[in-house]
Amino acid sequence: MSTGAPLPQDFFAAFGAIEQVPAPWDGSEEGLWTLLQAIPDPEIPAVSLVDLGIVREAHSEPATRSAAVVITPTYAGCPATEAIRQEIVRVLKAAGVADLRVELRIAPAWTTDWITAAGREALQRFGITPPCTIAGNLPRALQFRPACPRCGSHRTEQISAFGATPCKALHRCQHCREPFDYFKPL
Amino acid sequence: MNTPAATHESTIDLKPLGPQHAAWVLRLADGSLVLSQRLSEWCGHGPVLEEDIAFTNIALDLLGQARLLYSHAGALEGQGRDEDAFAYWRDESEFRNPTLVELPNGDFGQSVLRAWAYVSWQCLVWGTLAKSRDTALAAIGAKSVKESRYHQEHLGNWVVRLGDGTEESHRRMQTALDYLWPYTSELFHLDAVETAAMDTGLAPGLDRIAEIWTANTNATLHSATLTVPAPTPFLATGRQGRHSEAMGYLLSEMQALARAHPGARW
Numbered sequence: 001m002s003t004g005a006p007l008p009q010d011f012f013a014a015f016g017a018i019e020q021v022p023a024p025w026d027g028s029e030e031g032l033w034t035l036l037q038a039i040p041d042p043e044i045p046a047v048s049l050v051d052l053g054i055v056r057e058a059h060s061e062p063a064t065r066s067a068a069v070v071i072t073p074t075y076a077g078c079p080a081t082e083a084i085r086q087e088i089v090r091v092l093k094a095a096g097v098a099d100l101r102v103e104l105r106i107a108p109a110w111t112t113d114w115i116t117a118a119g120r121e122a123l124q125r126f127g128i129t130p131p132c133t134i135a136g137n138l139p140r141a142l143q144f145r146p147a148c149p150r151c152g153s154h155r156t157e158q159i160s161a162f163g164a165t166p167c168k169a170l171h172r173c174q175h176c177r178e179p180f181d182y183f184k185p186l
Numbered sequence: 187m188n189t190p191a192a193t194h195e196s197t198i199d200l201k202p203l204g205p206q207h208a209a210w211v212l213r214l215a216d217g218s219l220v221l222s223q224r225l226s227e228w229c230g231h232g233p234v235l236e237e238d239i240a241f242t243n244i245a246l247d248l249l250g251q252a253r254l255l256y257s258h259a260g261a262l263e264g265q266g267r268d269e270d271a272f273a274y275w276r277d278e279s280e281f282r283n284p285t286l287v288e289l290p291n292g293d294f295g296q297s298v299l300r301a302w303a304y305v306s307w308q309c310l311v312w313g314t315l316a317k318s319r320d321t322a323l324a325a326i327g328a329k330s331v332k333e334s335r336y337h338q339e340h341l342g343n344w345v346v347r348l349g350d351g352t353e354e355s356h357r358r359m360q361t362a363l364d365y366l367w368p369y370t371s372e373l374f375h376l377d378a379v380e381t382a383a384m385d386t387g388l389a390p391g392l393d394r395i396a397e398i399w400t401a402n403t404n405a406t407l408h409s410a411t412l413t414v415p416a417p418t419p420f421l422a423t424g425r426q427g428r429h430s431e432a433m434g435y436l437l438s439e440m441q442a443l444a445r446a447h448p449g450a451r452w
């Protein structure tokens with residue numbers, strides 16, 4: 001159960017994210033969002049936590065240089081959630097947030113509909129087809145044939161409903177024959 | 187556990203809805219954890235790589251549910267027990283999962299059928315929680331139902347594929363169905379804890395899900411060309427803490443590390 005245990009220091013390095021020293025925080029809420037926007041998702045480092053819709057709220061108290069951030073897990077059992085929390089703490093502390101509170105909130109439940117346009121583009125460039133935007137209608141969403149991220153063909157088939165991470169399914173393009181990941185609508 | 191699964195507790199009123207409130211939440215949590223443990227036994231043993239990955243993914247989602255539910259039960263109980271205390275430091279008679287989820291895996295078809303029966307029930311329970319007076323539990327239900335519906339879809343497809351497959355796969359699925367089905371009645375048995383959950387507004391409409399579950403599962407089993415066994419008077423007793431002989435082995439494997447190295451960290 002201890003998926004919440006501290007992760008090795010080099011966890012993010014192992015996933016290709018570089019431990020950058022963030023620019024100093026100016027104390028504003030906008031500055032907080034800028035810092036959060038630069039933090040990559042540990043499992044899909046091409047996309048930021050903000051663009052995945054994981055960061056729900058950010059509040060600042062400039063006078064005391066304190067901040068509060070609300071995040072939501074993608075999947076209830078996603079082991080990356082704790083890594084995400086730790087990375088937010090590391091980055092914001094390094095940027096000069098004196099007092100930081102990171103709250104994990106499950107309601108309202110995360111949905112792939114919260115992934116931003118920039119996030120969808122980044123997924124596509126990374127070789128992961130972004131989710132269809134009808135997550136609320138699962139029967140229809142399951143009928144949806146995602147386009148191949150390489151050649152754009154919709155002649156694709158599912159190889160596996162579950163993939164390398166909880167959020168992905170494995171598909172194959174029948175046109176260019178390449179397999180690809182599909183970000184499941186949730 | 188060094189950090190709670192979620193701190194949603196801070197925003198809600200934690201007054202239990204009656205003395206059985208935490209007990210009912212624990213039944214749900216135990217069901218998720220024990221099925222997660224069973225499914226994870228398939229890791230590295232799946233018949234094909236894709237299903238190996240599917241089972242471990244479903245196991246992980248169930249573990250996530252269990253963590254949220256245990257944290258919530260601990261907060262309701264107010265005695266400082268965290269998720270690890272519930273998972274690793276209770277003995278067999280303190281676990282209140284239905285017997286169905288602890289039964290040995292059997293072959294792949296039996297594992298599929300058992301998990302499908304349970305997640306189909308879970309989908310309906312999460313649905314009833316949408317109207318729960320326990321808003322934290324409603325949030326857990328709203329989070330979980332999205333994942334459970336994927337599980338139900340995937341496992342249900344396999345039930346049909348194997349049931350309506352080869353002569354051998356059909357025979358095995360019918361055997362598994364005959365073996366497992368008597369255990370499902372425990373899911374719908376309205377004892378004092380279940381009745382209290384209904385009456386206090388914790389899980390309104392709990393008495394209506396048996397009918398829906400039966401209709402849903404019968405439809406799939408029919409597509410799978412399987413014969414639904416006739417009801418029997420047998421009633422399993424896992425939820426009362428009286429488990430099958432399989433439970434002790436399951437727990438000894440699951441709890442061995444935590445008990446051999448108390449407080450161990452990664």
Ligand SMILES: [Zn+2]
Pocket residue numbers: 148149150151152153173174175176177178
């Ligand atoms: Zn292609």
